[in-house]
């Protein structure tokens with residue numbers, strides 16, 4: 330089971346969490362969030378996918394932050410339409426092809442912008458309250474790599490509350506998804522139960538339930554969680 334730790338903010342804390350070797354580290358690029366990221370991402374092992382979280386952001390800004398930070402994945406956490414996601418995906422692919430071509434010609438070892446080794450993964454978020462119409466996901470199936478299910482709440486994300494995972498029993502697709510929304514150490518048994526189901530859960534996404542304050546993750550608790558879910 331993959332693990333994504335989201336809402337990273339401070340260098341030392343990022344390095345400590347990276348030491349636990351999660352599969353994804355999330356950086357929120359959303360000014361209204363208490364976890365809005367503005368710093369420099371320290372060097373991370375290649376195994377950790379740097380993920381930018383965006384909420385209805387201008388496409389140009391998404392693309393420029395992907396390049397500035399060498400993001401491996403983008404998590405679209407707003408009301409991004411199929412057209413929006415398709416356009417971002419195409420633009421990222423074009424920029425990548427151009428970058429590779431330029432790099433071949435110039436044979437420069439160092440470039441102004443970083444680029445991920447692989448194509449940028451696209452994770453589209455849908456927030457769930459008590460029920461959900463999974464038909465809404467159909468048009469996204471061809472475009473996105475993963476869905477992420479979070480809990481609908483007052484804030485766009487990081488509400489720290491769980492939705493009723495029973496809703497997922499009606500998930501009709503094979504497309505793998507991230508399970509998110511208020512997951513904490515106290516949920517280990519319930520998490521283990523849902524992981525035994527036939528649902529294509531690809532990763533668990535944790536955030537505010539492992540914080541001492543917004544953006545600061547509790548390392549020992551994260552380590553315990555990681556160990557418990559990987560047994």
Ligand SMILES: O=C(O)c1ccccc1N[C@@H]1O[C@H](COP(=O)(O)O)[C@@H](O)[C@H]1O
Nearest residue numbers: 335362485486487488489510511536537
């Ligand atoms: O955490 C935030 O502040 C945030 C703001 C805007 C969009 C997404 C945000 N976080 C994402 O919310 C989910 C669930 O977090 P939590 O476990 O309920 O705290 C997670 O995917 C974060 O990426």
